[in-house]
Amino acid sequence: MLTVGDLAARSGVSVSALHFYERKGLITAERDDRNQRRYRRDALRRVTFIRVAQRVGIPLAEVHEALASLPSGRTPTKADWARLSRRWRAALDARIADLEHLRNDLDGCIGCGCLSLRTCRLNNPDDVLGATGTGARRWDGESIGGNTTDDNTTADSTTDDSTTAGRSTTHS
DSSP: OEEHHHHHHHHTOOHHHHHHHHHTTSSOOEEOTTSOEEEOTHHHHHHHHHHHHHHTTOOHHHHHHHHHTSOTTSOOOHHHHHHHHHHHHHHHHHHHHHHHHHHHHTTSOOSOSOOOSHHHHHHSGGGGGGGGOSSOTTTTTOEETTEESTTSOOSOOOEEEEEETTEEEEOO
8 A cells, every 4th residue: 555645756747646547536545554545556557547637638537437447446557558548539620630739730820810821811811711700711621612711722613823821822
């Protein structure tokens, strides 16, 4: 059994964070005869799992649900962890795609309506996307005239001779 200090030292998580995780039902402690917390060794793996899940943006409520599905009284196996990771694969793949989109396209027109970049005037003439809603419309995969804007083209087939970031652009 690990003391709260031992678990904090081994996991790299503060004692107050461990108490928080315990209050949220993410980990459990037993009390010894002096009423001090004692954690089973599997708590170390659970705390590490919590921290990794938080780092990739999985909400604590989902982490709680996942941990609640694990057997109590034994250290989770590799198969247990594999099952949990499958639950989040699609969400993580979507987050990765969003991050790649951010990395690759944020310096260009995102359809926010500012029209301050030359590419905005080409890809979102007269702020056509502004009529479809608020926010970064190109980021959300919105379209102009039925064509998605992820390829940085408008629905019009009139081609401009300029290119933006190596991609052809069109305008109305």
